Amino acid sequence: MQELRERILNEGRNLGKGILKVDSFLNHQIDPQLMIHLGQELARRLAHTEPTKVLTAETSGIAPALAAAAALDVPLVFARKRPPLTMDYTIVSEAARSRTQGKVIELMVSTEYLRPGDRVLIIDDFLATAQTITALARLAEKVGARVVGIGTVIEKVFENGRANAQHLNVPIESLAVITSMDDGKIVVAE
Secondary structure, eight states: OHHHHHHHHHHOEEOSTTOEEOIIIIISSOOHHHHHHHHHHHHHHHGGGOOSEEEEETTTTHHHHHHHHHHHTOOEEEEBSSOOTTOOSOEEEEEEEETTTTEEEEEEEETTTSOTTOEEEEEEEEESSOHHHHHHHHHHHHTTOEEEEEEEEEEEGGGTHHHHHGGGOSOEEEEEEEEEOGGGOOEEOO
């Protein structure tokens, strides 16, 4: 997706150790029009999976996942990192290592909103090591839902996330693919 590719090259910053800062449009400040375009494209590419729910992780995955869910006309469920007082139903949880936080985080969802028989499309901001994505898939499996696809905004191929998620046997779509971040550069595939 050319619009996203240009934003990454013009505004993204390579912070080293595989960390890509795209806070100006995705992870801190959000460009709403760009999110709508990203969501529409993810929905277009993954509509054939016929999801009944979109699932993401709080916080950075919410904007693109919401846009995709809106384009697909299905509800969005996001896995929380801390349970609010209002979460009074059965909770399922899974651990995932966060690259940007440098620690293991707990992701949880209420079985009130993720249910047996749901066809789950996982949408997230990044596909790097796939730890968050596979934790989300395990959450879906715990409640008897079925993961039918994965969509990400940015994939860093050199971190092997796609290979790590292949066992899910679902379509994986990424809107921008970073092939290298060596020597302080950001190389985005055409």
